[in-house]
Amino acid sequence: MSELLQAPDATVSDATVSDADLLARTAAAVREAGAALRERFGEVVPYRTREELMSALAANDDTALSILRPRLTRLRPEAGWVEDELDGGALPSGEWWVVDPAEGNVNHLHALPEWAVTATLVRDNQPVLTVVHLPLTDQTYTALTGAGAHLDGRPLHVSQTADLGLGVVATSQARPDEDEGVVRRVGASITAMLFDALVVRVSVPATLHLLNVAAGRLDAFWQFAGARADLLPGALLVTEAGGRISDAEGRPWTPQSAGFLAAAPGVHAQAVSTLSR
Structure with missing residues (x-):
């Protein structure tokens, strides 16, 4: 969490796959990371200091990142990696993985169910594809630019409320x-x-x-x-x-x-x- 942006490791590229195929492979990686975090979930994690809290948060992040980072880097080795999920602002040009290995991490530590694992590929500051997995309900939300948003393959639509x-x-x-x-x-x-x-x-x-x-x-x-x-x-x-x-x-x-x-x-x-x- 100390490094903001890191260049990817050199590896064999899957850069020729379509964005649709890339979305499917990203979803598989995110689900695998979610399963690892689910194994760590259940009891409230006690902490008495800010340092103990940060250590507990980092342990969850590291568990998911140990799966996500190598899997996503193999998929897109030329893409950069946003290391700090609390960072904001524009990214440099090119492709970047924006990942939150434990979105709602503090909820996870408090045995609350509202948490997820996310991975988004950003291309020239525009999100191209995203995966959000909810491990406790085994639900996976996906979106691909121009191809709609889905929950486990079923199309999503916003509400029709007008008031x-x-x-x-x-x-x-x-x-x-x-x-x-x-x-x-x-x-x-x-x-x-x-x-x-x-x-x-x-x-x-x-x-x-x-x-x-x-x-x-x-x-x-x-x-x-x-x-x-x-x-x-x-x-x-x-x-x-x-x-x-x-x-x-x-x-x-x-x-x-x-x-x-x-x-x-x-x-x-x-x-x-x-x-x-």
């Missing part, structure tokens, strides 16, 4: 130790949504909320700040499921944006209005 007042929406804490301005903006946005939406859900991690937007279970998700690994998988899933992605003010979203909004088309403009107050 935010009838909508179920969600937000998430981007990271621990967020700066005061972001924290206050998050609090104000939750208050605004409590007035305008039917139900507001607040929990981590972001990716699981975005899966629910893509599947039509939630009508909108927003977050201020955030990391690439939090948002890129869900952004591609929601887009391919027919949803709209923007920043919180309705402008085009990029990994450098200060805010993020994913919504069903029927409530997107209303959500922008609420978040812009």
Whole structure:
């Protein structure tokens, strides 16, 4: 976790496979990593200091990465590797693997079920394919640019809700130790949504909320700040499921944006209005 970006190891390339084949092979690797994390899940992991917490988080990351890194590097040896799942902003040109080996890691440590393993291939700062695997339910969400979003092969579609007042929406804490301005903006946005939406859900991690937007279970998700690994998988899933992605003010979203909004088309403009107050 100390290195931000690392160049891939030299190995035999599978660079000639199609993106569809690459997605299938990526999904196999992510499921294998998820199975390894599932073996570690069950009891609350105690910690008394920040150092003990970070050590426990790193142990989960290392378990999944020991499978993901060699498997994905063999698939795309020329691709770079984003080592820190909390990093944000634009990437250099070319292909990069953006991986969260234990999305919702703190939930895993607390024996809570909301966690996943994700891997996204980014090409020239655009997500090309993504896999999100939920090991406890053995569900795999996938998306490929231009080919739709799927849950275990079944197409996903965002909701048809057209009234935010009838909508179920969600937000998430981007990271621990967020700066005061972001924290206050998050609090104000939750208050605004409590007035305008039917139900507001607040929990981590972001990716699981975005899966629910893509599947039509939630009508909108927003977050201020955030990391690439939090948002890129869900952004591609929601887009391919027919949803709209923007920043919180309705402008085009990029990994450098200060805010993020994913919504069903029927409530997107209303959500922008609420978040812009």
